[in-house]
Amino acid sequence: MKVYLNNINENWVVDRFRNDWIENNPKNHAKSNKDCNVIWLISPWTWRNTSKKYLKQKNVLCSIYHLDFEKKNSSEESEFYKRDKYVDRYHVISMHTYRELKKLTKKPIIYLPFWIDDKVFFSINDKNKIKQKWKVDKKDYLIGSFQRDSEGKNPKLPKLIKGPDIFFDIVKDIYSDRKEVRVILTGKKRDYLINRLEKDSIPFNYYENISMQEINELYNILDMYIVSSRLEGGPQAILESAITKTPIISTDVGIAPEVLSQESIFNDVKSFKKATPNVQHAFIKVQQYKIDHLMKKYNQMLLDIYEN
Numbered sequence: 070m071k072v073y074l075n076n077i078n079e080n081w082v083v084d085r086f087r088n089d090w091i092e093n094n095p096k097n098h099a100k101s102n103k104d105c106n107v108i109w110l111i112s113p114w115t116w117r118n119t120s121k122k123y124l125k126q127k128n129v130l131c132s133i134y135h136l137d138f139e140k141k142n143s144s145e146e147s148e149f150y151k152r153d154k155y156v157d158r159y160h161v162i163s164m165h166t167y168r169e170l171k172k173l174t175k176k177p178i179i180y181l182p183f184w185i186d187d188k189v190f191f192s193i194n195d196k197n198k199i200k201q202k203w204k205v206d207k208k209d210y211l212i213g214s215f216q217r218d219s220e221g222k223n224p225k226l227p228k229l230i231k232g233p234d235i236f237f238d239i240v241k242d243i244y245s246d247r248k249e250v251r252v253i254l255t256g257k258k259r260d261y262l263i264n265r266l267e268k269d270s271i272p273f274n275y276y277e278n279i280s281m282q283e284i285n286e287l288y289n290i291l292d293m294y295i296v297s298s299r300l301e302g303g304p305q306a307i308l309e310s311a312i313t314k315t316p317i318i319s320t321d322v323g324i325a326p327e328v329l330s331q332e333s334i335f336n337d338v339k340s341f342k343k344a345t346p347n348v349q350h351a352f353i354k355v356q357q358y359k360i361d362h363l364m365k366k367y368n369q370m371l372l373d374i375y376e377n
Contacts, residue, residue, distance in 0.1 A: 130374055218259055
C-alpha cells in the first residue's frame, strides 16, 4: 500500500501530523500521486493541487476539521460539493464535525482524532526551575494561549472562529480581580491580542518562534490554558494541555467533550467563571490519544481504504 499526502507548508499543526505519519511510515509513503494507491487529502484545500485524473483513479480520503456554512459563504459551500465528487471516504477528528458532515454527504465518515506525541509533550515536576529559565516571577498567575488569533490579510482583525475577543474579555475579567495575571503567547499572527493587551496594560510575554520542547516547558508553568474558540477541528492545545497536566477550560468545540470533563467546558464569557479545570480527568482521557496507539489505527484506516 502506498499513500500520498499533499505537501501543505502552512506552518499549521496539520503539517506536523503529515511529517509524523511519513516519518513513521517511510515504506508506505508515495512521493507522487501517480505512484500511490490512496490519496490522503490531509488538508482539504489541497485537492486543487492534485491532478483530477488521479483523483478519479485512486482511492481518496479527505480529512475535514470543521465546517462553517452558517455565514452562507457560497464559495466555501460550493467548494465542498465540488471536492465531494472525488472523495471516497472522509476522516474527522471530532464528533462535532462528524455530526455536521453527516448532514452534507452520504460518503462513509471515519472518526479518528489526531495523536499526541508523549515524547514531546509531558509533565515536568520542577516548575520553579522552568520559571527561572523563562524569567517569570513565581507569584505571577500565568494564562496561556498558543494558537493564532489574527486574520492573515489584516493582522489587526481578530480571527473570530478562534475567539480571541472572548479570550481577552475573560483575561480582562480575571485581571480585574488579581493583578498578578500575566498572559503567555506563542506562535505567529498574534497581533490582535497583543494590541488589546497593550491597550489595557495587561502584562504578557510573547514568544513567536520557539521549539516544541520550549512550548512543552511553557505548558508546564501555566496556571490556566483557555480555549475560547467559536469553531474548531481540534484544537490540539486540548490534548497538549491534558498530557502535560496543564489546567484547562474550553468552549464546547472540537474534541473538548471527548477529553475534558463537563465542568471544564463553558459556553461564553458570562459562564466561564463556572468552569473548573479537572486535570486528572483530562490526563486519564488523553492516554488513548498517544501516538503509538493512534498511529496503528490510522494505518489500519488507510489499509481498509486500500483493500476496499
